[in-house]
Amino acid sequence: MSDNSYVDTSYSSASIDALRERIAQAVNDVRKQTPLAQSFTNFVTINLVANAQLAAGGTAAMSFLPDDIVDTAEIAGSNYINVGTLLPFYKEALPQIAYKLHKNGKTWVLDPVAAGIGKTRTAILESFRTYPPTIVRGNASEIIALDAMWGLAASDSAAPGTRPAGVEAVDEVDAAIEAARRMARHLAKHSPSGKGAVAVSGAVDLVTDGEHTFRLPGGSAMMTKITGAGCSLGGVTATYLAVAEPLVAAVSASLLYNRASEIAERESNGPGSFQVALLDALWNVTAEQVATSEIIED
Numbered sequence: 588m589s590d591n592s593y594v595d596t597s598y599s600s601a602s603i604d605a606l607r608e609r610i611a612q613a614v615n616d617v618r619k620q621t622p623l624a625q626s627f628t629n630f631v632t633i634n635l636v637a638n639a640q641l642a643a644g645g646t647a648a649m650s651f652l653p654d655d656i657v658d659t660a661e662i663a664g665s666n667y668i669n670v671g672t673l674l675p676f677y678k679e680a681l682p683q684i685a686y687k688l689h690k691n692g693k694t695w696v697l698d699p700v701a702a703g704i705g706k707t708r709t710a711i712l713e714s715f716r717t718y719p720p721t722i723v724r725g726n727a728s729e730i731i732a733l734d735a736m737w738g739l740a741a742s743d744s745a746a747p748g749t750r751p752a753g754v755e756a757v758d759e760v761d762a763a764i765e766a767a768r769r770m771a772r773h774l775a776k777h778s779p780s781g782k783g784a785v786a787v788s789g790a791v792d793l794v795t796d797g798e799h800t801f802r803l804p805g806g807s808a809m810m811t812k813i814t815g816a817g818c819s820l821g822g823v824t825a826t827y828l829a830v831a832e833p834l835v836a837a838v839s840a841s842l843l844y845n846r847a848s849e850i851a852e853r854e855s856n857g858p859g860s861f862q863v864a865l866l867d868a869l870w871n872v873t874a875e876q877v878a879t880s881e882i883i884e885d
């Protein structure tokens with residue numbers, strides 16, 4: 588970094604080294620501090636989310652009741668909301684929870700699963716615009732859909748041909764870069780710390796705080812053959828958010844997942860054993876393996 592760099596917005600190699608230190612610190616701090624990240628998440632993958640948070644070194648608590656969540660948020664380091672499976676009462680509960688988390692200065696991660704599908708999901712996701720999460724983690728299609736829903740895109744720059752795609756992405760990560768950057772800036776404006784981040788998952792993950800954008804290659808295509816790889820990554824991102832700032836938390840969790848899934852692929856023999864091996868690898872991967880990962884600034 589240069590001497591007059593107090594407004595520096597580029598990551599020199601020295602800053603990437605500083606980022607690596609903070610990533611190693613986040614991985615170690617989670618393992619030392621066992622922070623609680625609370626989840627309101629879908630019931631397809633709820634068990635994998637809790638187990639992945641434990642394997643990363645944190646602890647888990649799942650809840651669906653607004654007053655319970657608001658009280659638990661007082662003892663949790665961070666929170667996670669995932670809109671994968673919806674029940675009628677969520678339409679009232681989730682906007683209320685987002686408002687209370689905001690009012691109480693609590694950080695949270697949103698996984699906007701299947702954004703763009705169904706009036707109820709759209710109403711819930713739209714309501715988060717005013718009281719947004721600290722981090723949004725989703726696949727490219729979900730980030731593009733949420734950006735459009737929040738009206739963050741200039742009307743002429745909306746990605747043409749983008750459509751909702753169920754819980755799987757139909758868009759490449761690159762198509763979501765501008766949406767992700769705009770969204771990160773929106774999150775930062777409303778965040779308790781003035782900082783926010785967006786993580787777009789795919790073959791090469793992309794993480795941005797609106798100013799800096801990093802590509803994180805690697806991982807395993809076997810991640811798409813188990814359900815909940817993305818959901819549990821969201822939960823683990825919340826675990827890291829309990830000990831680190833949003834950009835560091837999002838990068839650390841994505842790198843942890845990439846390194847762990849590479850180990851799991853080598854040690855497994857199909858989706859069933861892959862899921863088990865992934866939990867083992869989340870537990871065993873070292874802070875150094877995570878922090879020395881390839882990080883490409885865009």
Ligand SMILES: Nc1ncnc2c1ncn2[C@@H]1O[C@H](COP(=O)(O)OP(=O)(O)OP(=O)(O)O)[C@@H](O)[C@H]1O
Nearest residue numbers: 726788789790805806807808810815816817818844
């Ligand atoms: N082709 C791929 N190669 C390597 N890693 C991948 C690939 N596709 C996804 N991943 C990894 O899988 C994890 C989940 O990302 P994905 O984009 O599949 O999330 P998602 O679509 O929200 O998943 P789900 O909703 O099924 O939980 C991330 O760690 C991502 O890096």
Ligand SMILES: Cc1ncsc1CCO
Nearest residue numbers: 629631671672700754815
């Ligand atoms: C399969 C599925 N359906 C709703 S949520 C979910 C988990 C992956 O997002």
Ligand SMILES: [Mg+2]
Nearest residue numbers: 700754817818
């Ligand atoms: Mg998903």
